[in-house]
Amino acid sequence: MRAAVLEEHGEPLAVKEVDYPEPGPDQVIVEPEACGICRSDWHAWQGDWGWVGAEAPEGQILGHEPAGIVSEVGEDVETVSEGDRVTVPFHLADGSCPHCRAGRANVCDTVIPLGFTGIAPGAFAEAFPVREADFNCVQLPDDVDFTEMAGLGCRFMTAYHALSDRADLRPGDWVAVHGCGGVGLSAVHIADALGAHPIAVDVREDKLERAKELGAVATVNAAETDNVAGEVKSIADRGADVSIDALGIAETCTNSIGSLGKTGTHVQVGLTTGEEGGEVSVPVDAMTMQEIEFHGSFGMPLVRYGELFTLIAQGTLDPGKIVGETLSLEEVPETLASMDTYDTVGIPVITEF
Ligand SMILES: [Zn+2]
Ligand SMILES: [Zn+2]
Numbered sequence: 001m002r003a004a005v006l007e008e009h010g011e012p013l014a015v016k017e018v019d020y021p022e023p024g025p026d027q028v029i030v031e032p033e034a035c036g037i038c039r040s041d042w043h044a045w046q047g048d049w050g051w052v053g054a055e056a057p058e059g060q061i062l063g064h065e066p067a068g069i070v071s072e073v074g075e076d077v078e079t080v081s082e083g084d085r086v087t088v089p090f091h092l093a094d095g096s097c098p099h100c101r102a103g104r105a106n107v108c109d110t111v112i113p114l115g116f117t118g119i120a121p122g123a124f125a126e127a128f129p130v131r132e133a134d135f136n137c138v139q140l141p142d143d144v145d146f147t148e149m150a151g152l153g154c155r156f157m158t159a160y161h162a163l164s165d166r167a168d169l170r171p172g173d174w175v176a177v178h179g180c181g182g183v184g185l186s187a188v189h190i191a192d193a194l195g196a197h198p199i200a201v202d203v204r205e206d207k208l209e210r211a212k213e214l215g216a217v218a219t220v221n222a223a224e225t226d227n228v229a230g231e232v233k234s235i236a237d238r239g240a241d242v243s244i245d246a247l248g249i250a251e252t253c254t255n256s257i258g259s260l261g262k263t264g265t266h267v268q269v270g271l272t273t274g275e276e277g278g279e280v281s282v283p284v285d286a287m288t289m290q291e292i293e294f295h296g297s298f299g300m301p302l303v304r305y306g307e308l309f310t311l312i313a314q315g316t317l318d319p320g321k322i323v324g325e326t327l328s329l330e331e332v333p334e335t336l337a338s339m340d341t342y343d344t345v346g347i348p349v350i351t352e353f
Helices: 039-046 147-153 155-166 182-193 205-213 228-235 250-258 284-289 302-313 329-341
Strands: 002-006 014-017 028-036 066-073 085-087 128-130 174-178 197-202 218-221 240-245 260-268 293-296 323-328 347-352
Touching (some): 002 329, 039 329, 066 147, 147 155, 147 323, 147 347, 155 240, 155 260, 155 293, 174 182, 174 228, 174 250, 182 197, 182 205, 182 240, 197 205, 218 228, 228 250, 240 250, 250 260, 323 329, 329 347
Parallel strands (some): 174 197, 174 240, 197 218, 240 260, 260 293, 323 347
Antiparallel strands (some): 002 014, 028 066, 028 128, 028 347
16 A cells, blocks of 8 residues: 655655555554644654654654544454544544543553554555554544544644633633644634634734634734734733644744733643754743643543534534645645645645545
8 A cells, every 4th residue: 555654854755655554453444535734744754752752753654634434443343343434533542541531531641643653653544553443433423524524633623622621711712823723723713613702823924814714803923023922912902811822832832821811821732843842931920920821732532522523513613614735645745845834724634545
């Protein structure tokens, strides 16, 4: 089968023939019909995240935002069948540790990130295996389109968890979204749909325009001001109630915290680059005196998919709105490279494998 393989960090991915995967007893094989290309793939390609033990090894098949059809089923799998339409969260869990049992499988003790480690080859391929398939496979409703569901494995669900669970978003809240890539645009759309007032921040006008189409009530071009936080605060009256760093560089993190009013909530969604190496200094005294909360947010617990699908079925949320261009597996190396300069708008989705 064909797959896009990371042969050397920073060098173009190689699209080549590899062996079709065999399912282990607890596994299924999924043939993706759609898979998003995410900034996390770009980080993996760069060789980032060794500082949290998550550097993708050379030889890795990347790809972690798939929606597809089950093609083979391991002998111990009970609830997933050949032909099922599924997505999987990028954080493949064991289903049995205390966090999984408490409904927080996104922080599983033995989490295996899809497409970042040799034991979980990713979905930039004609097929990929899913561990603990009974636990990790999420059945897609019959009437949804695979391409529109590509963000459900990572960015769309990440934004949903960040806003609805970690920030406890309320209608009427002012929400600043720093960075309007796939997760940022998802956050703008979700905040708007849930009755909040999103303010979009980015350095690119085309992304800010897309944010406006998705419901941003105001935008701030960070390339045109040296006081992003001040501008957000002036728009949001007393400062944002919730602010998200949807990129993960020092500047967006500190701008996000600075955008908040008293008792506001910062949610860190983006993981950092080689520049920060996992460390950003934050204004702890100001945060303390203003009772500002800092939340980390990682993926989404599996138990939350039900509510997400209900909101999609009701028409409140539409993940298809975040999809950008569609492309073939052969075009993945070039598209990933274009993320060096933040050239993609919305989520690029592979639809031809
Ligand atoms: Zn992702
Ligand atoms: Zn677990």
